[in-house]
Amino acid sequence: MTDNPARDLKAVNNSHVPPDTLTDSQRDQLDRILEACSDLATVRDLAHEFSSIARERRGQGLAQAVFGSW
Missing domain, CATH: 1.20.5 (Single alpha-helices involved in coiled-coils or other helix-helix interfaces)
Known part of the structure; x- marks a missing residue:
């Protein structure tokens, strides 16, 4: 994870994995991104x-x- 939540989210999105099939690692990374940026969570x-x-x-x-x- 970088200090840029938008860049981190792009990395997760580039995997083109439906949300219900994310690995534990991907889900943890997404959770950290959304915690860091409330606008993205919204x-x-x-x-x-x-x-x-x-x-x-x-x-x-x-x-x-x-x-x-x-």
Whole structure:
């Protein structure tokens, strides 16, 4: 891990591994990155929520997910 969370996240993302198949080492690295940068953790949370809305076709929840955190 470097002193640049964005660069570390890029290294994890370049592995193109779905989140549910990360190795323990990759998951630990991602956890450290997200702890170091709350903005990236927020992006991750919003992306997960949007994915859930799209997957479950809960369009009525979209406005809350998008604007609820503002």
